[in-house]
Amino acid sequence: MPNIEVNGKSYETDEEGYLINLADWNMDVAQYIAQTENLNMTDNHWEVINFLREYYDEYQIAPAVRVLTKAIGKKFGPEKGSSQYLYELFPYGPGKQACKIAGLPKPTGCI
Amino acid sequence: MSDVKKFMFVNRKAPHGTIYALESLEVVLITAAFDQDVSLAFVDDGVFQLKKGQQTKGIETKNFSTTYRALEGYDIEKLYVEKESMEARGLTEDDLLVDVTVLSSKEMGALMDEQDVVLSF
Amino acid sequence: MLHIINKSPLSNSSFNDCLRVMDKGEILLIEDAVIAATKGCALEAKTREALGRFKIHVLMPDLEARGMADRVIDGVSTVDYGGFVDLVAANKNCQSWL
Numbered sequence: 001m002p003n004i005e006v007n008g009k010s011y012e013t014d015e016e017g018y019l020i021n022l023a024d025w026n027m028d029v030a031q032y033i034a035q036t037e038n039l040n041m042t043d044n045h046w047e048v049i050n051f052l053r054e055y056y057d058e059y060q061i062a063p064a065v066r067v068l069t070k071a072i073g074k075k076f077g078p079e080k081g082s083s084q085y086l087y088e089l090f091p092y093g094p095g096k097q098a099c100k101i102a103g104l105p106k107p108t109g110c111i
Numbered sequence: 112m113s114d115v116k117k118f119m120f121v122n123r124k125a126p127h128g129t130i131y132a133l134e135s136l137e138v139v140l141i142t143a144a145f146d147q148d149v150s151l152a153f154v155d156d157g158v159f160q161l162k163k164g165q166q167t168k169g170i171e172t173k174n175f176s177t178t179y180r181a182l183e184g185y186d187i188e189k190l191y192v193e194k195e196s197m198e199a200r201g202l203t204e205d206d207l208l209v210d211v212t213v214l215s216s217k218e219m220g221a222l223m224d225e226q227d228v229v230l231s232f
Numbered sequence: 233m234l235h236i237i238n239k240s241p242l243s244n245s246s247f248n249d250c251l252r253v254m255d256k257g258e259i260l261l262i263e264d265a266v267i268a269a270t271k272g273c274a275l276e277a278k279t280r281e282a283l284g285r286f287k288i289h290v291l292m293p294d295l296e297a298r299g300m301a302d303r304v305i306d307g308v309s310t311v312d313y314g315g316f317v318d319l320v321a322a323n324k325n326c327q328s329w330l
């Protein structure tokens with residue numbers, strides 16, 4: 001099992017870099033994963049990451065992109081509820097990439 | 112649209128004892144991406160899948176019962192529970208964690224009959 | 233609609249559940265469910281009654297495997313694997329009562 005090293009602490013991940021234990025997540029780990037993805041985390045990024053974590057906490061799944069887009073628009077305003085906005089933040093996919101940074105499993109049905 | 116088919120997922124197993132309930136739920140979530148006419152039926156012990164207050168810490172498994180609440184966000188809003196099964200288990204609509212339509216056995220049977228595809232779990 | 237049942241009606245409720253929920257259609261009994269199609273089984277009366285509402289079929293290879301091919305209830309039709317496929321093809325939809 002591959003590991004990542006953050007602040008001298010080791011965290012287990014799968015082959016694709018997703019955290020194995022949800023409870024391992026913290027902002028430093030998120031920042032580290034974002035760096036490996038060449039992402040510069042802004043407030044807008046954190047807004048989505050925190051939303052994903054809250055969604056997972058409530059429903060025990062990572063939402064499909066379509067569902068995430070709709071929910072983000074509802075919560076943060078229609079200008080943010082578009083897949084264009086989310087893909088600009090997370091070029092490799094708001095599902096795949098954002099979930100990785102949020103320390104969540106890949107969304108069900110995500111390919 | 113003529114290519115929209117009526118899919119029904121029939122859930123007849125209690126959760127946690129076997130993998131059926133969780134597998135069904137995952138397939139339902141994936142199916143939601145295809146814009147079909149999806150309905151979920153809860154019959155026999157399948158009614159237990161929707162019971163409020165499930166706590167799985169003690170058996171160290173995922174508590175996927177809260178995921179049924181996410182279905183609405185996936186535009187899956189046709190959830191049917193068979194009245195006879197619910198009552199035989201001492202349950203009422205108030206015991207269920209989502210809004211459902213309660214049908215008699217015969218109504219449920221008729222609804223199954225009119226589906227294009229029925230998937231059983 | 234075709235209903236496929238594969239569990240013994242004496243230890244699993246699928247056969248009864250199907251009869252409760254559905255009021256018409258075709259039933260195919262396979263694997264351990266084939267005993268529901270046999271004379272002398274505790275379910276015989278129930279199966280005979282169901283014949284008024286359903287066409288009932290039973291899979292011959294499964295009956296033979298259990299040594300029960302000589303006691304099929306009158307009115308229940310026996311099918312081979314080809315007949316199984318024909319039934320699935322002839323019905324608009326089908327459900328396996330797991």
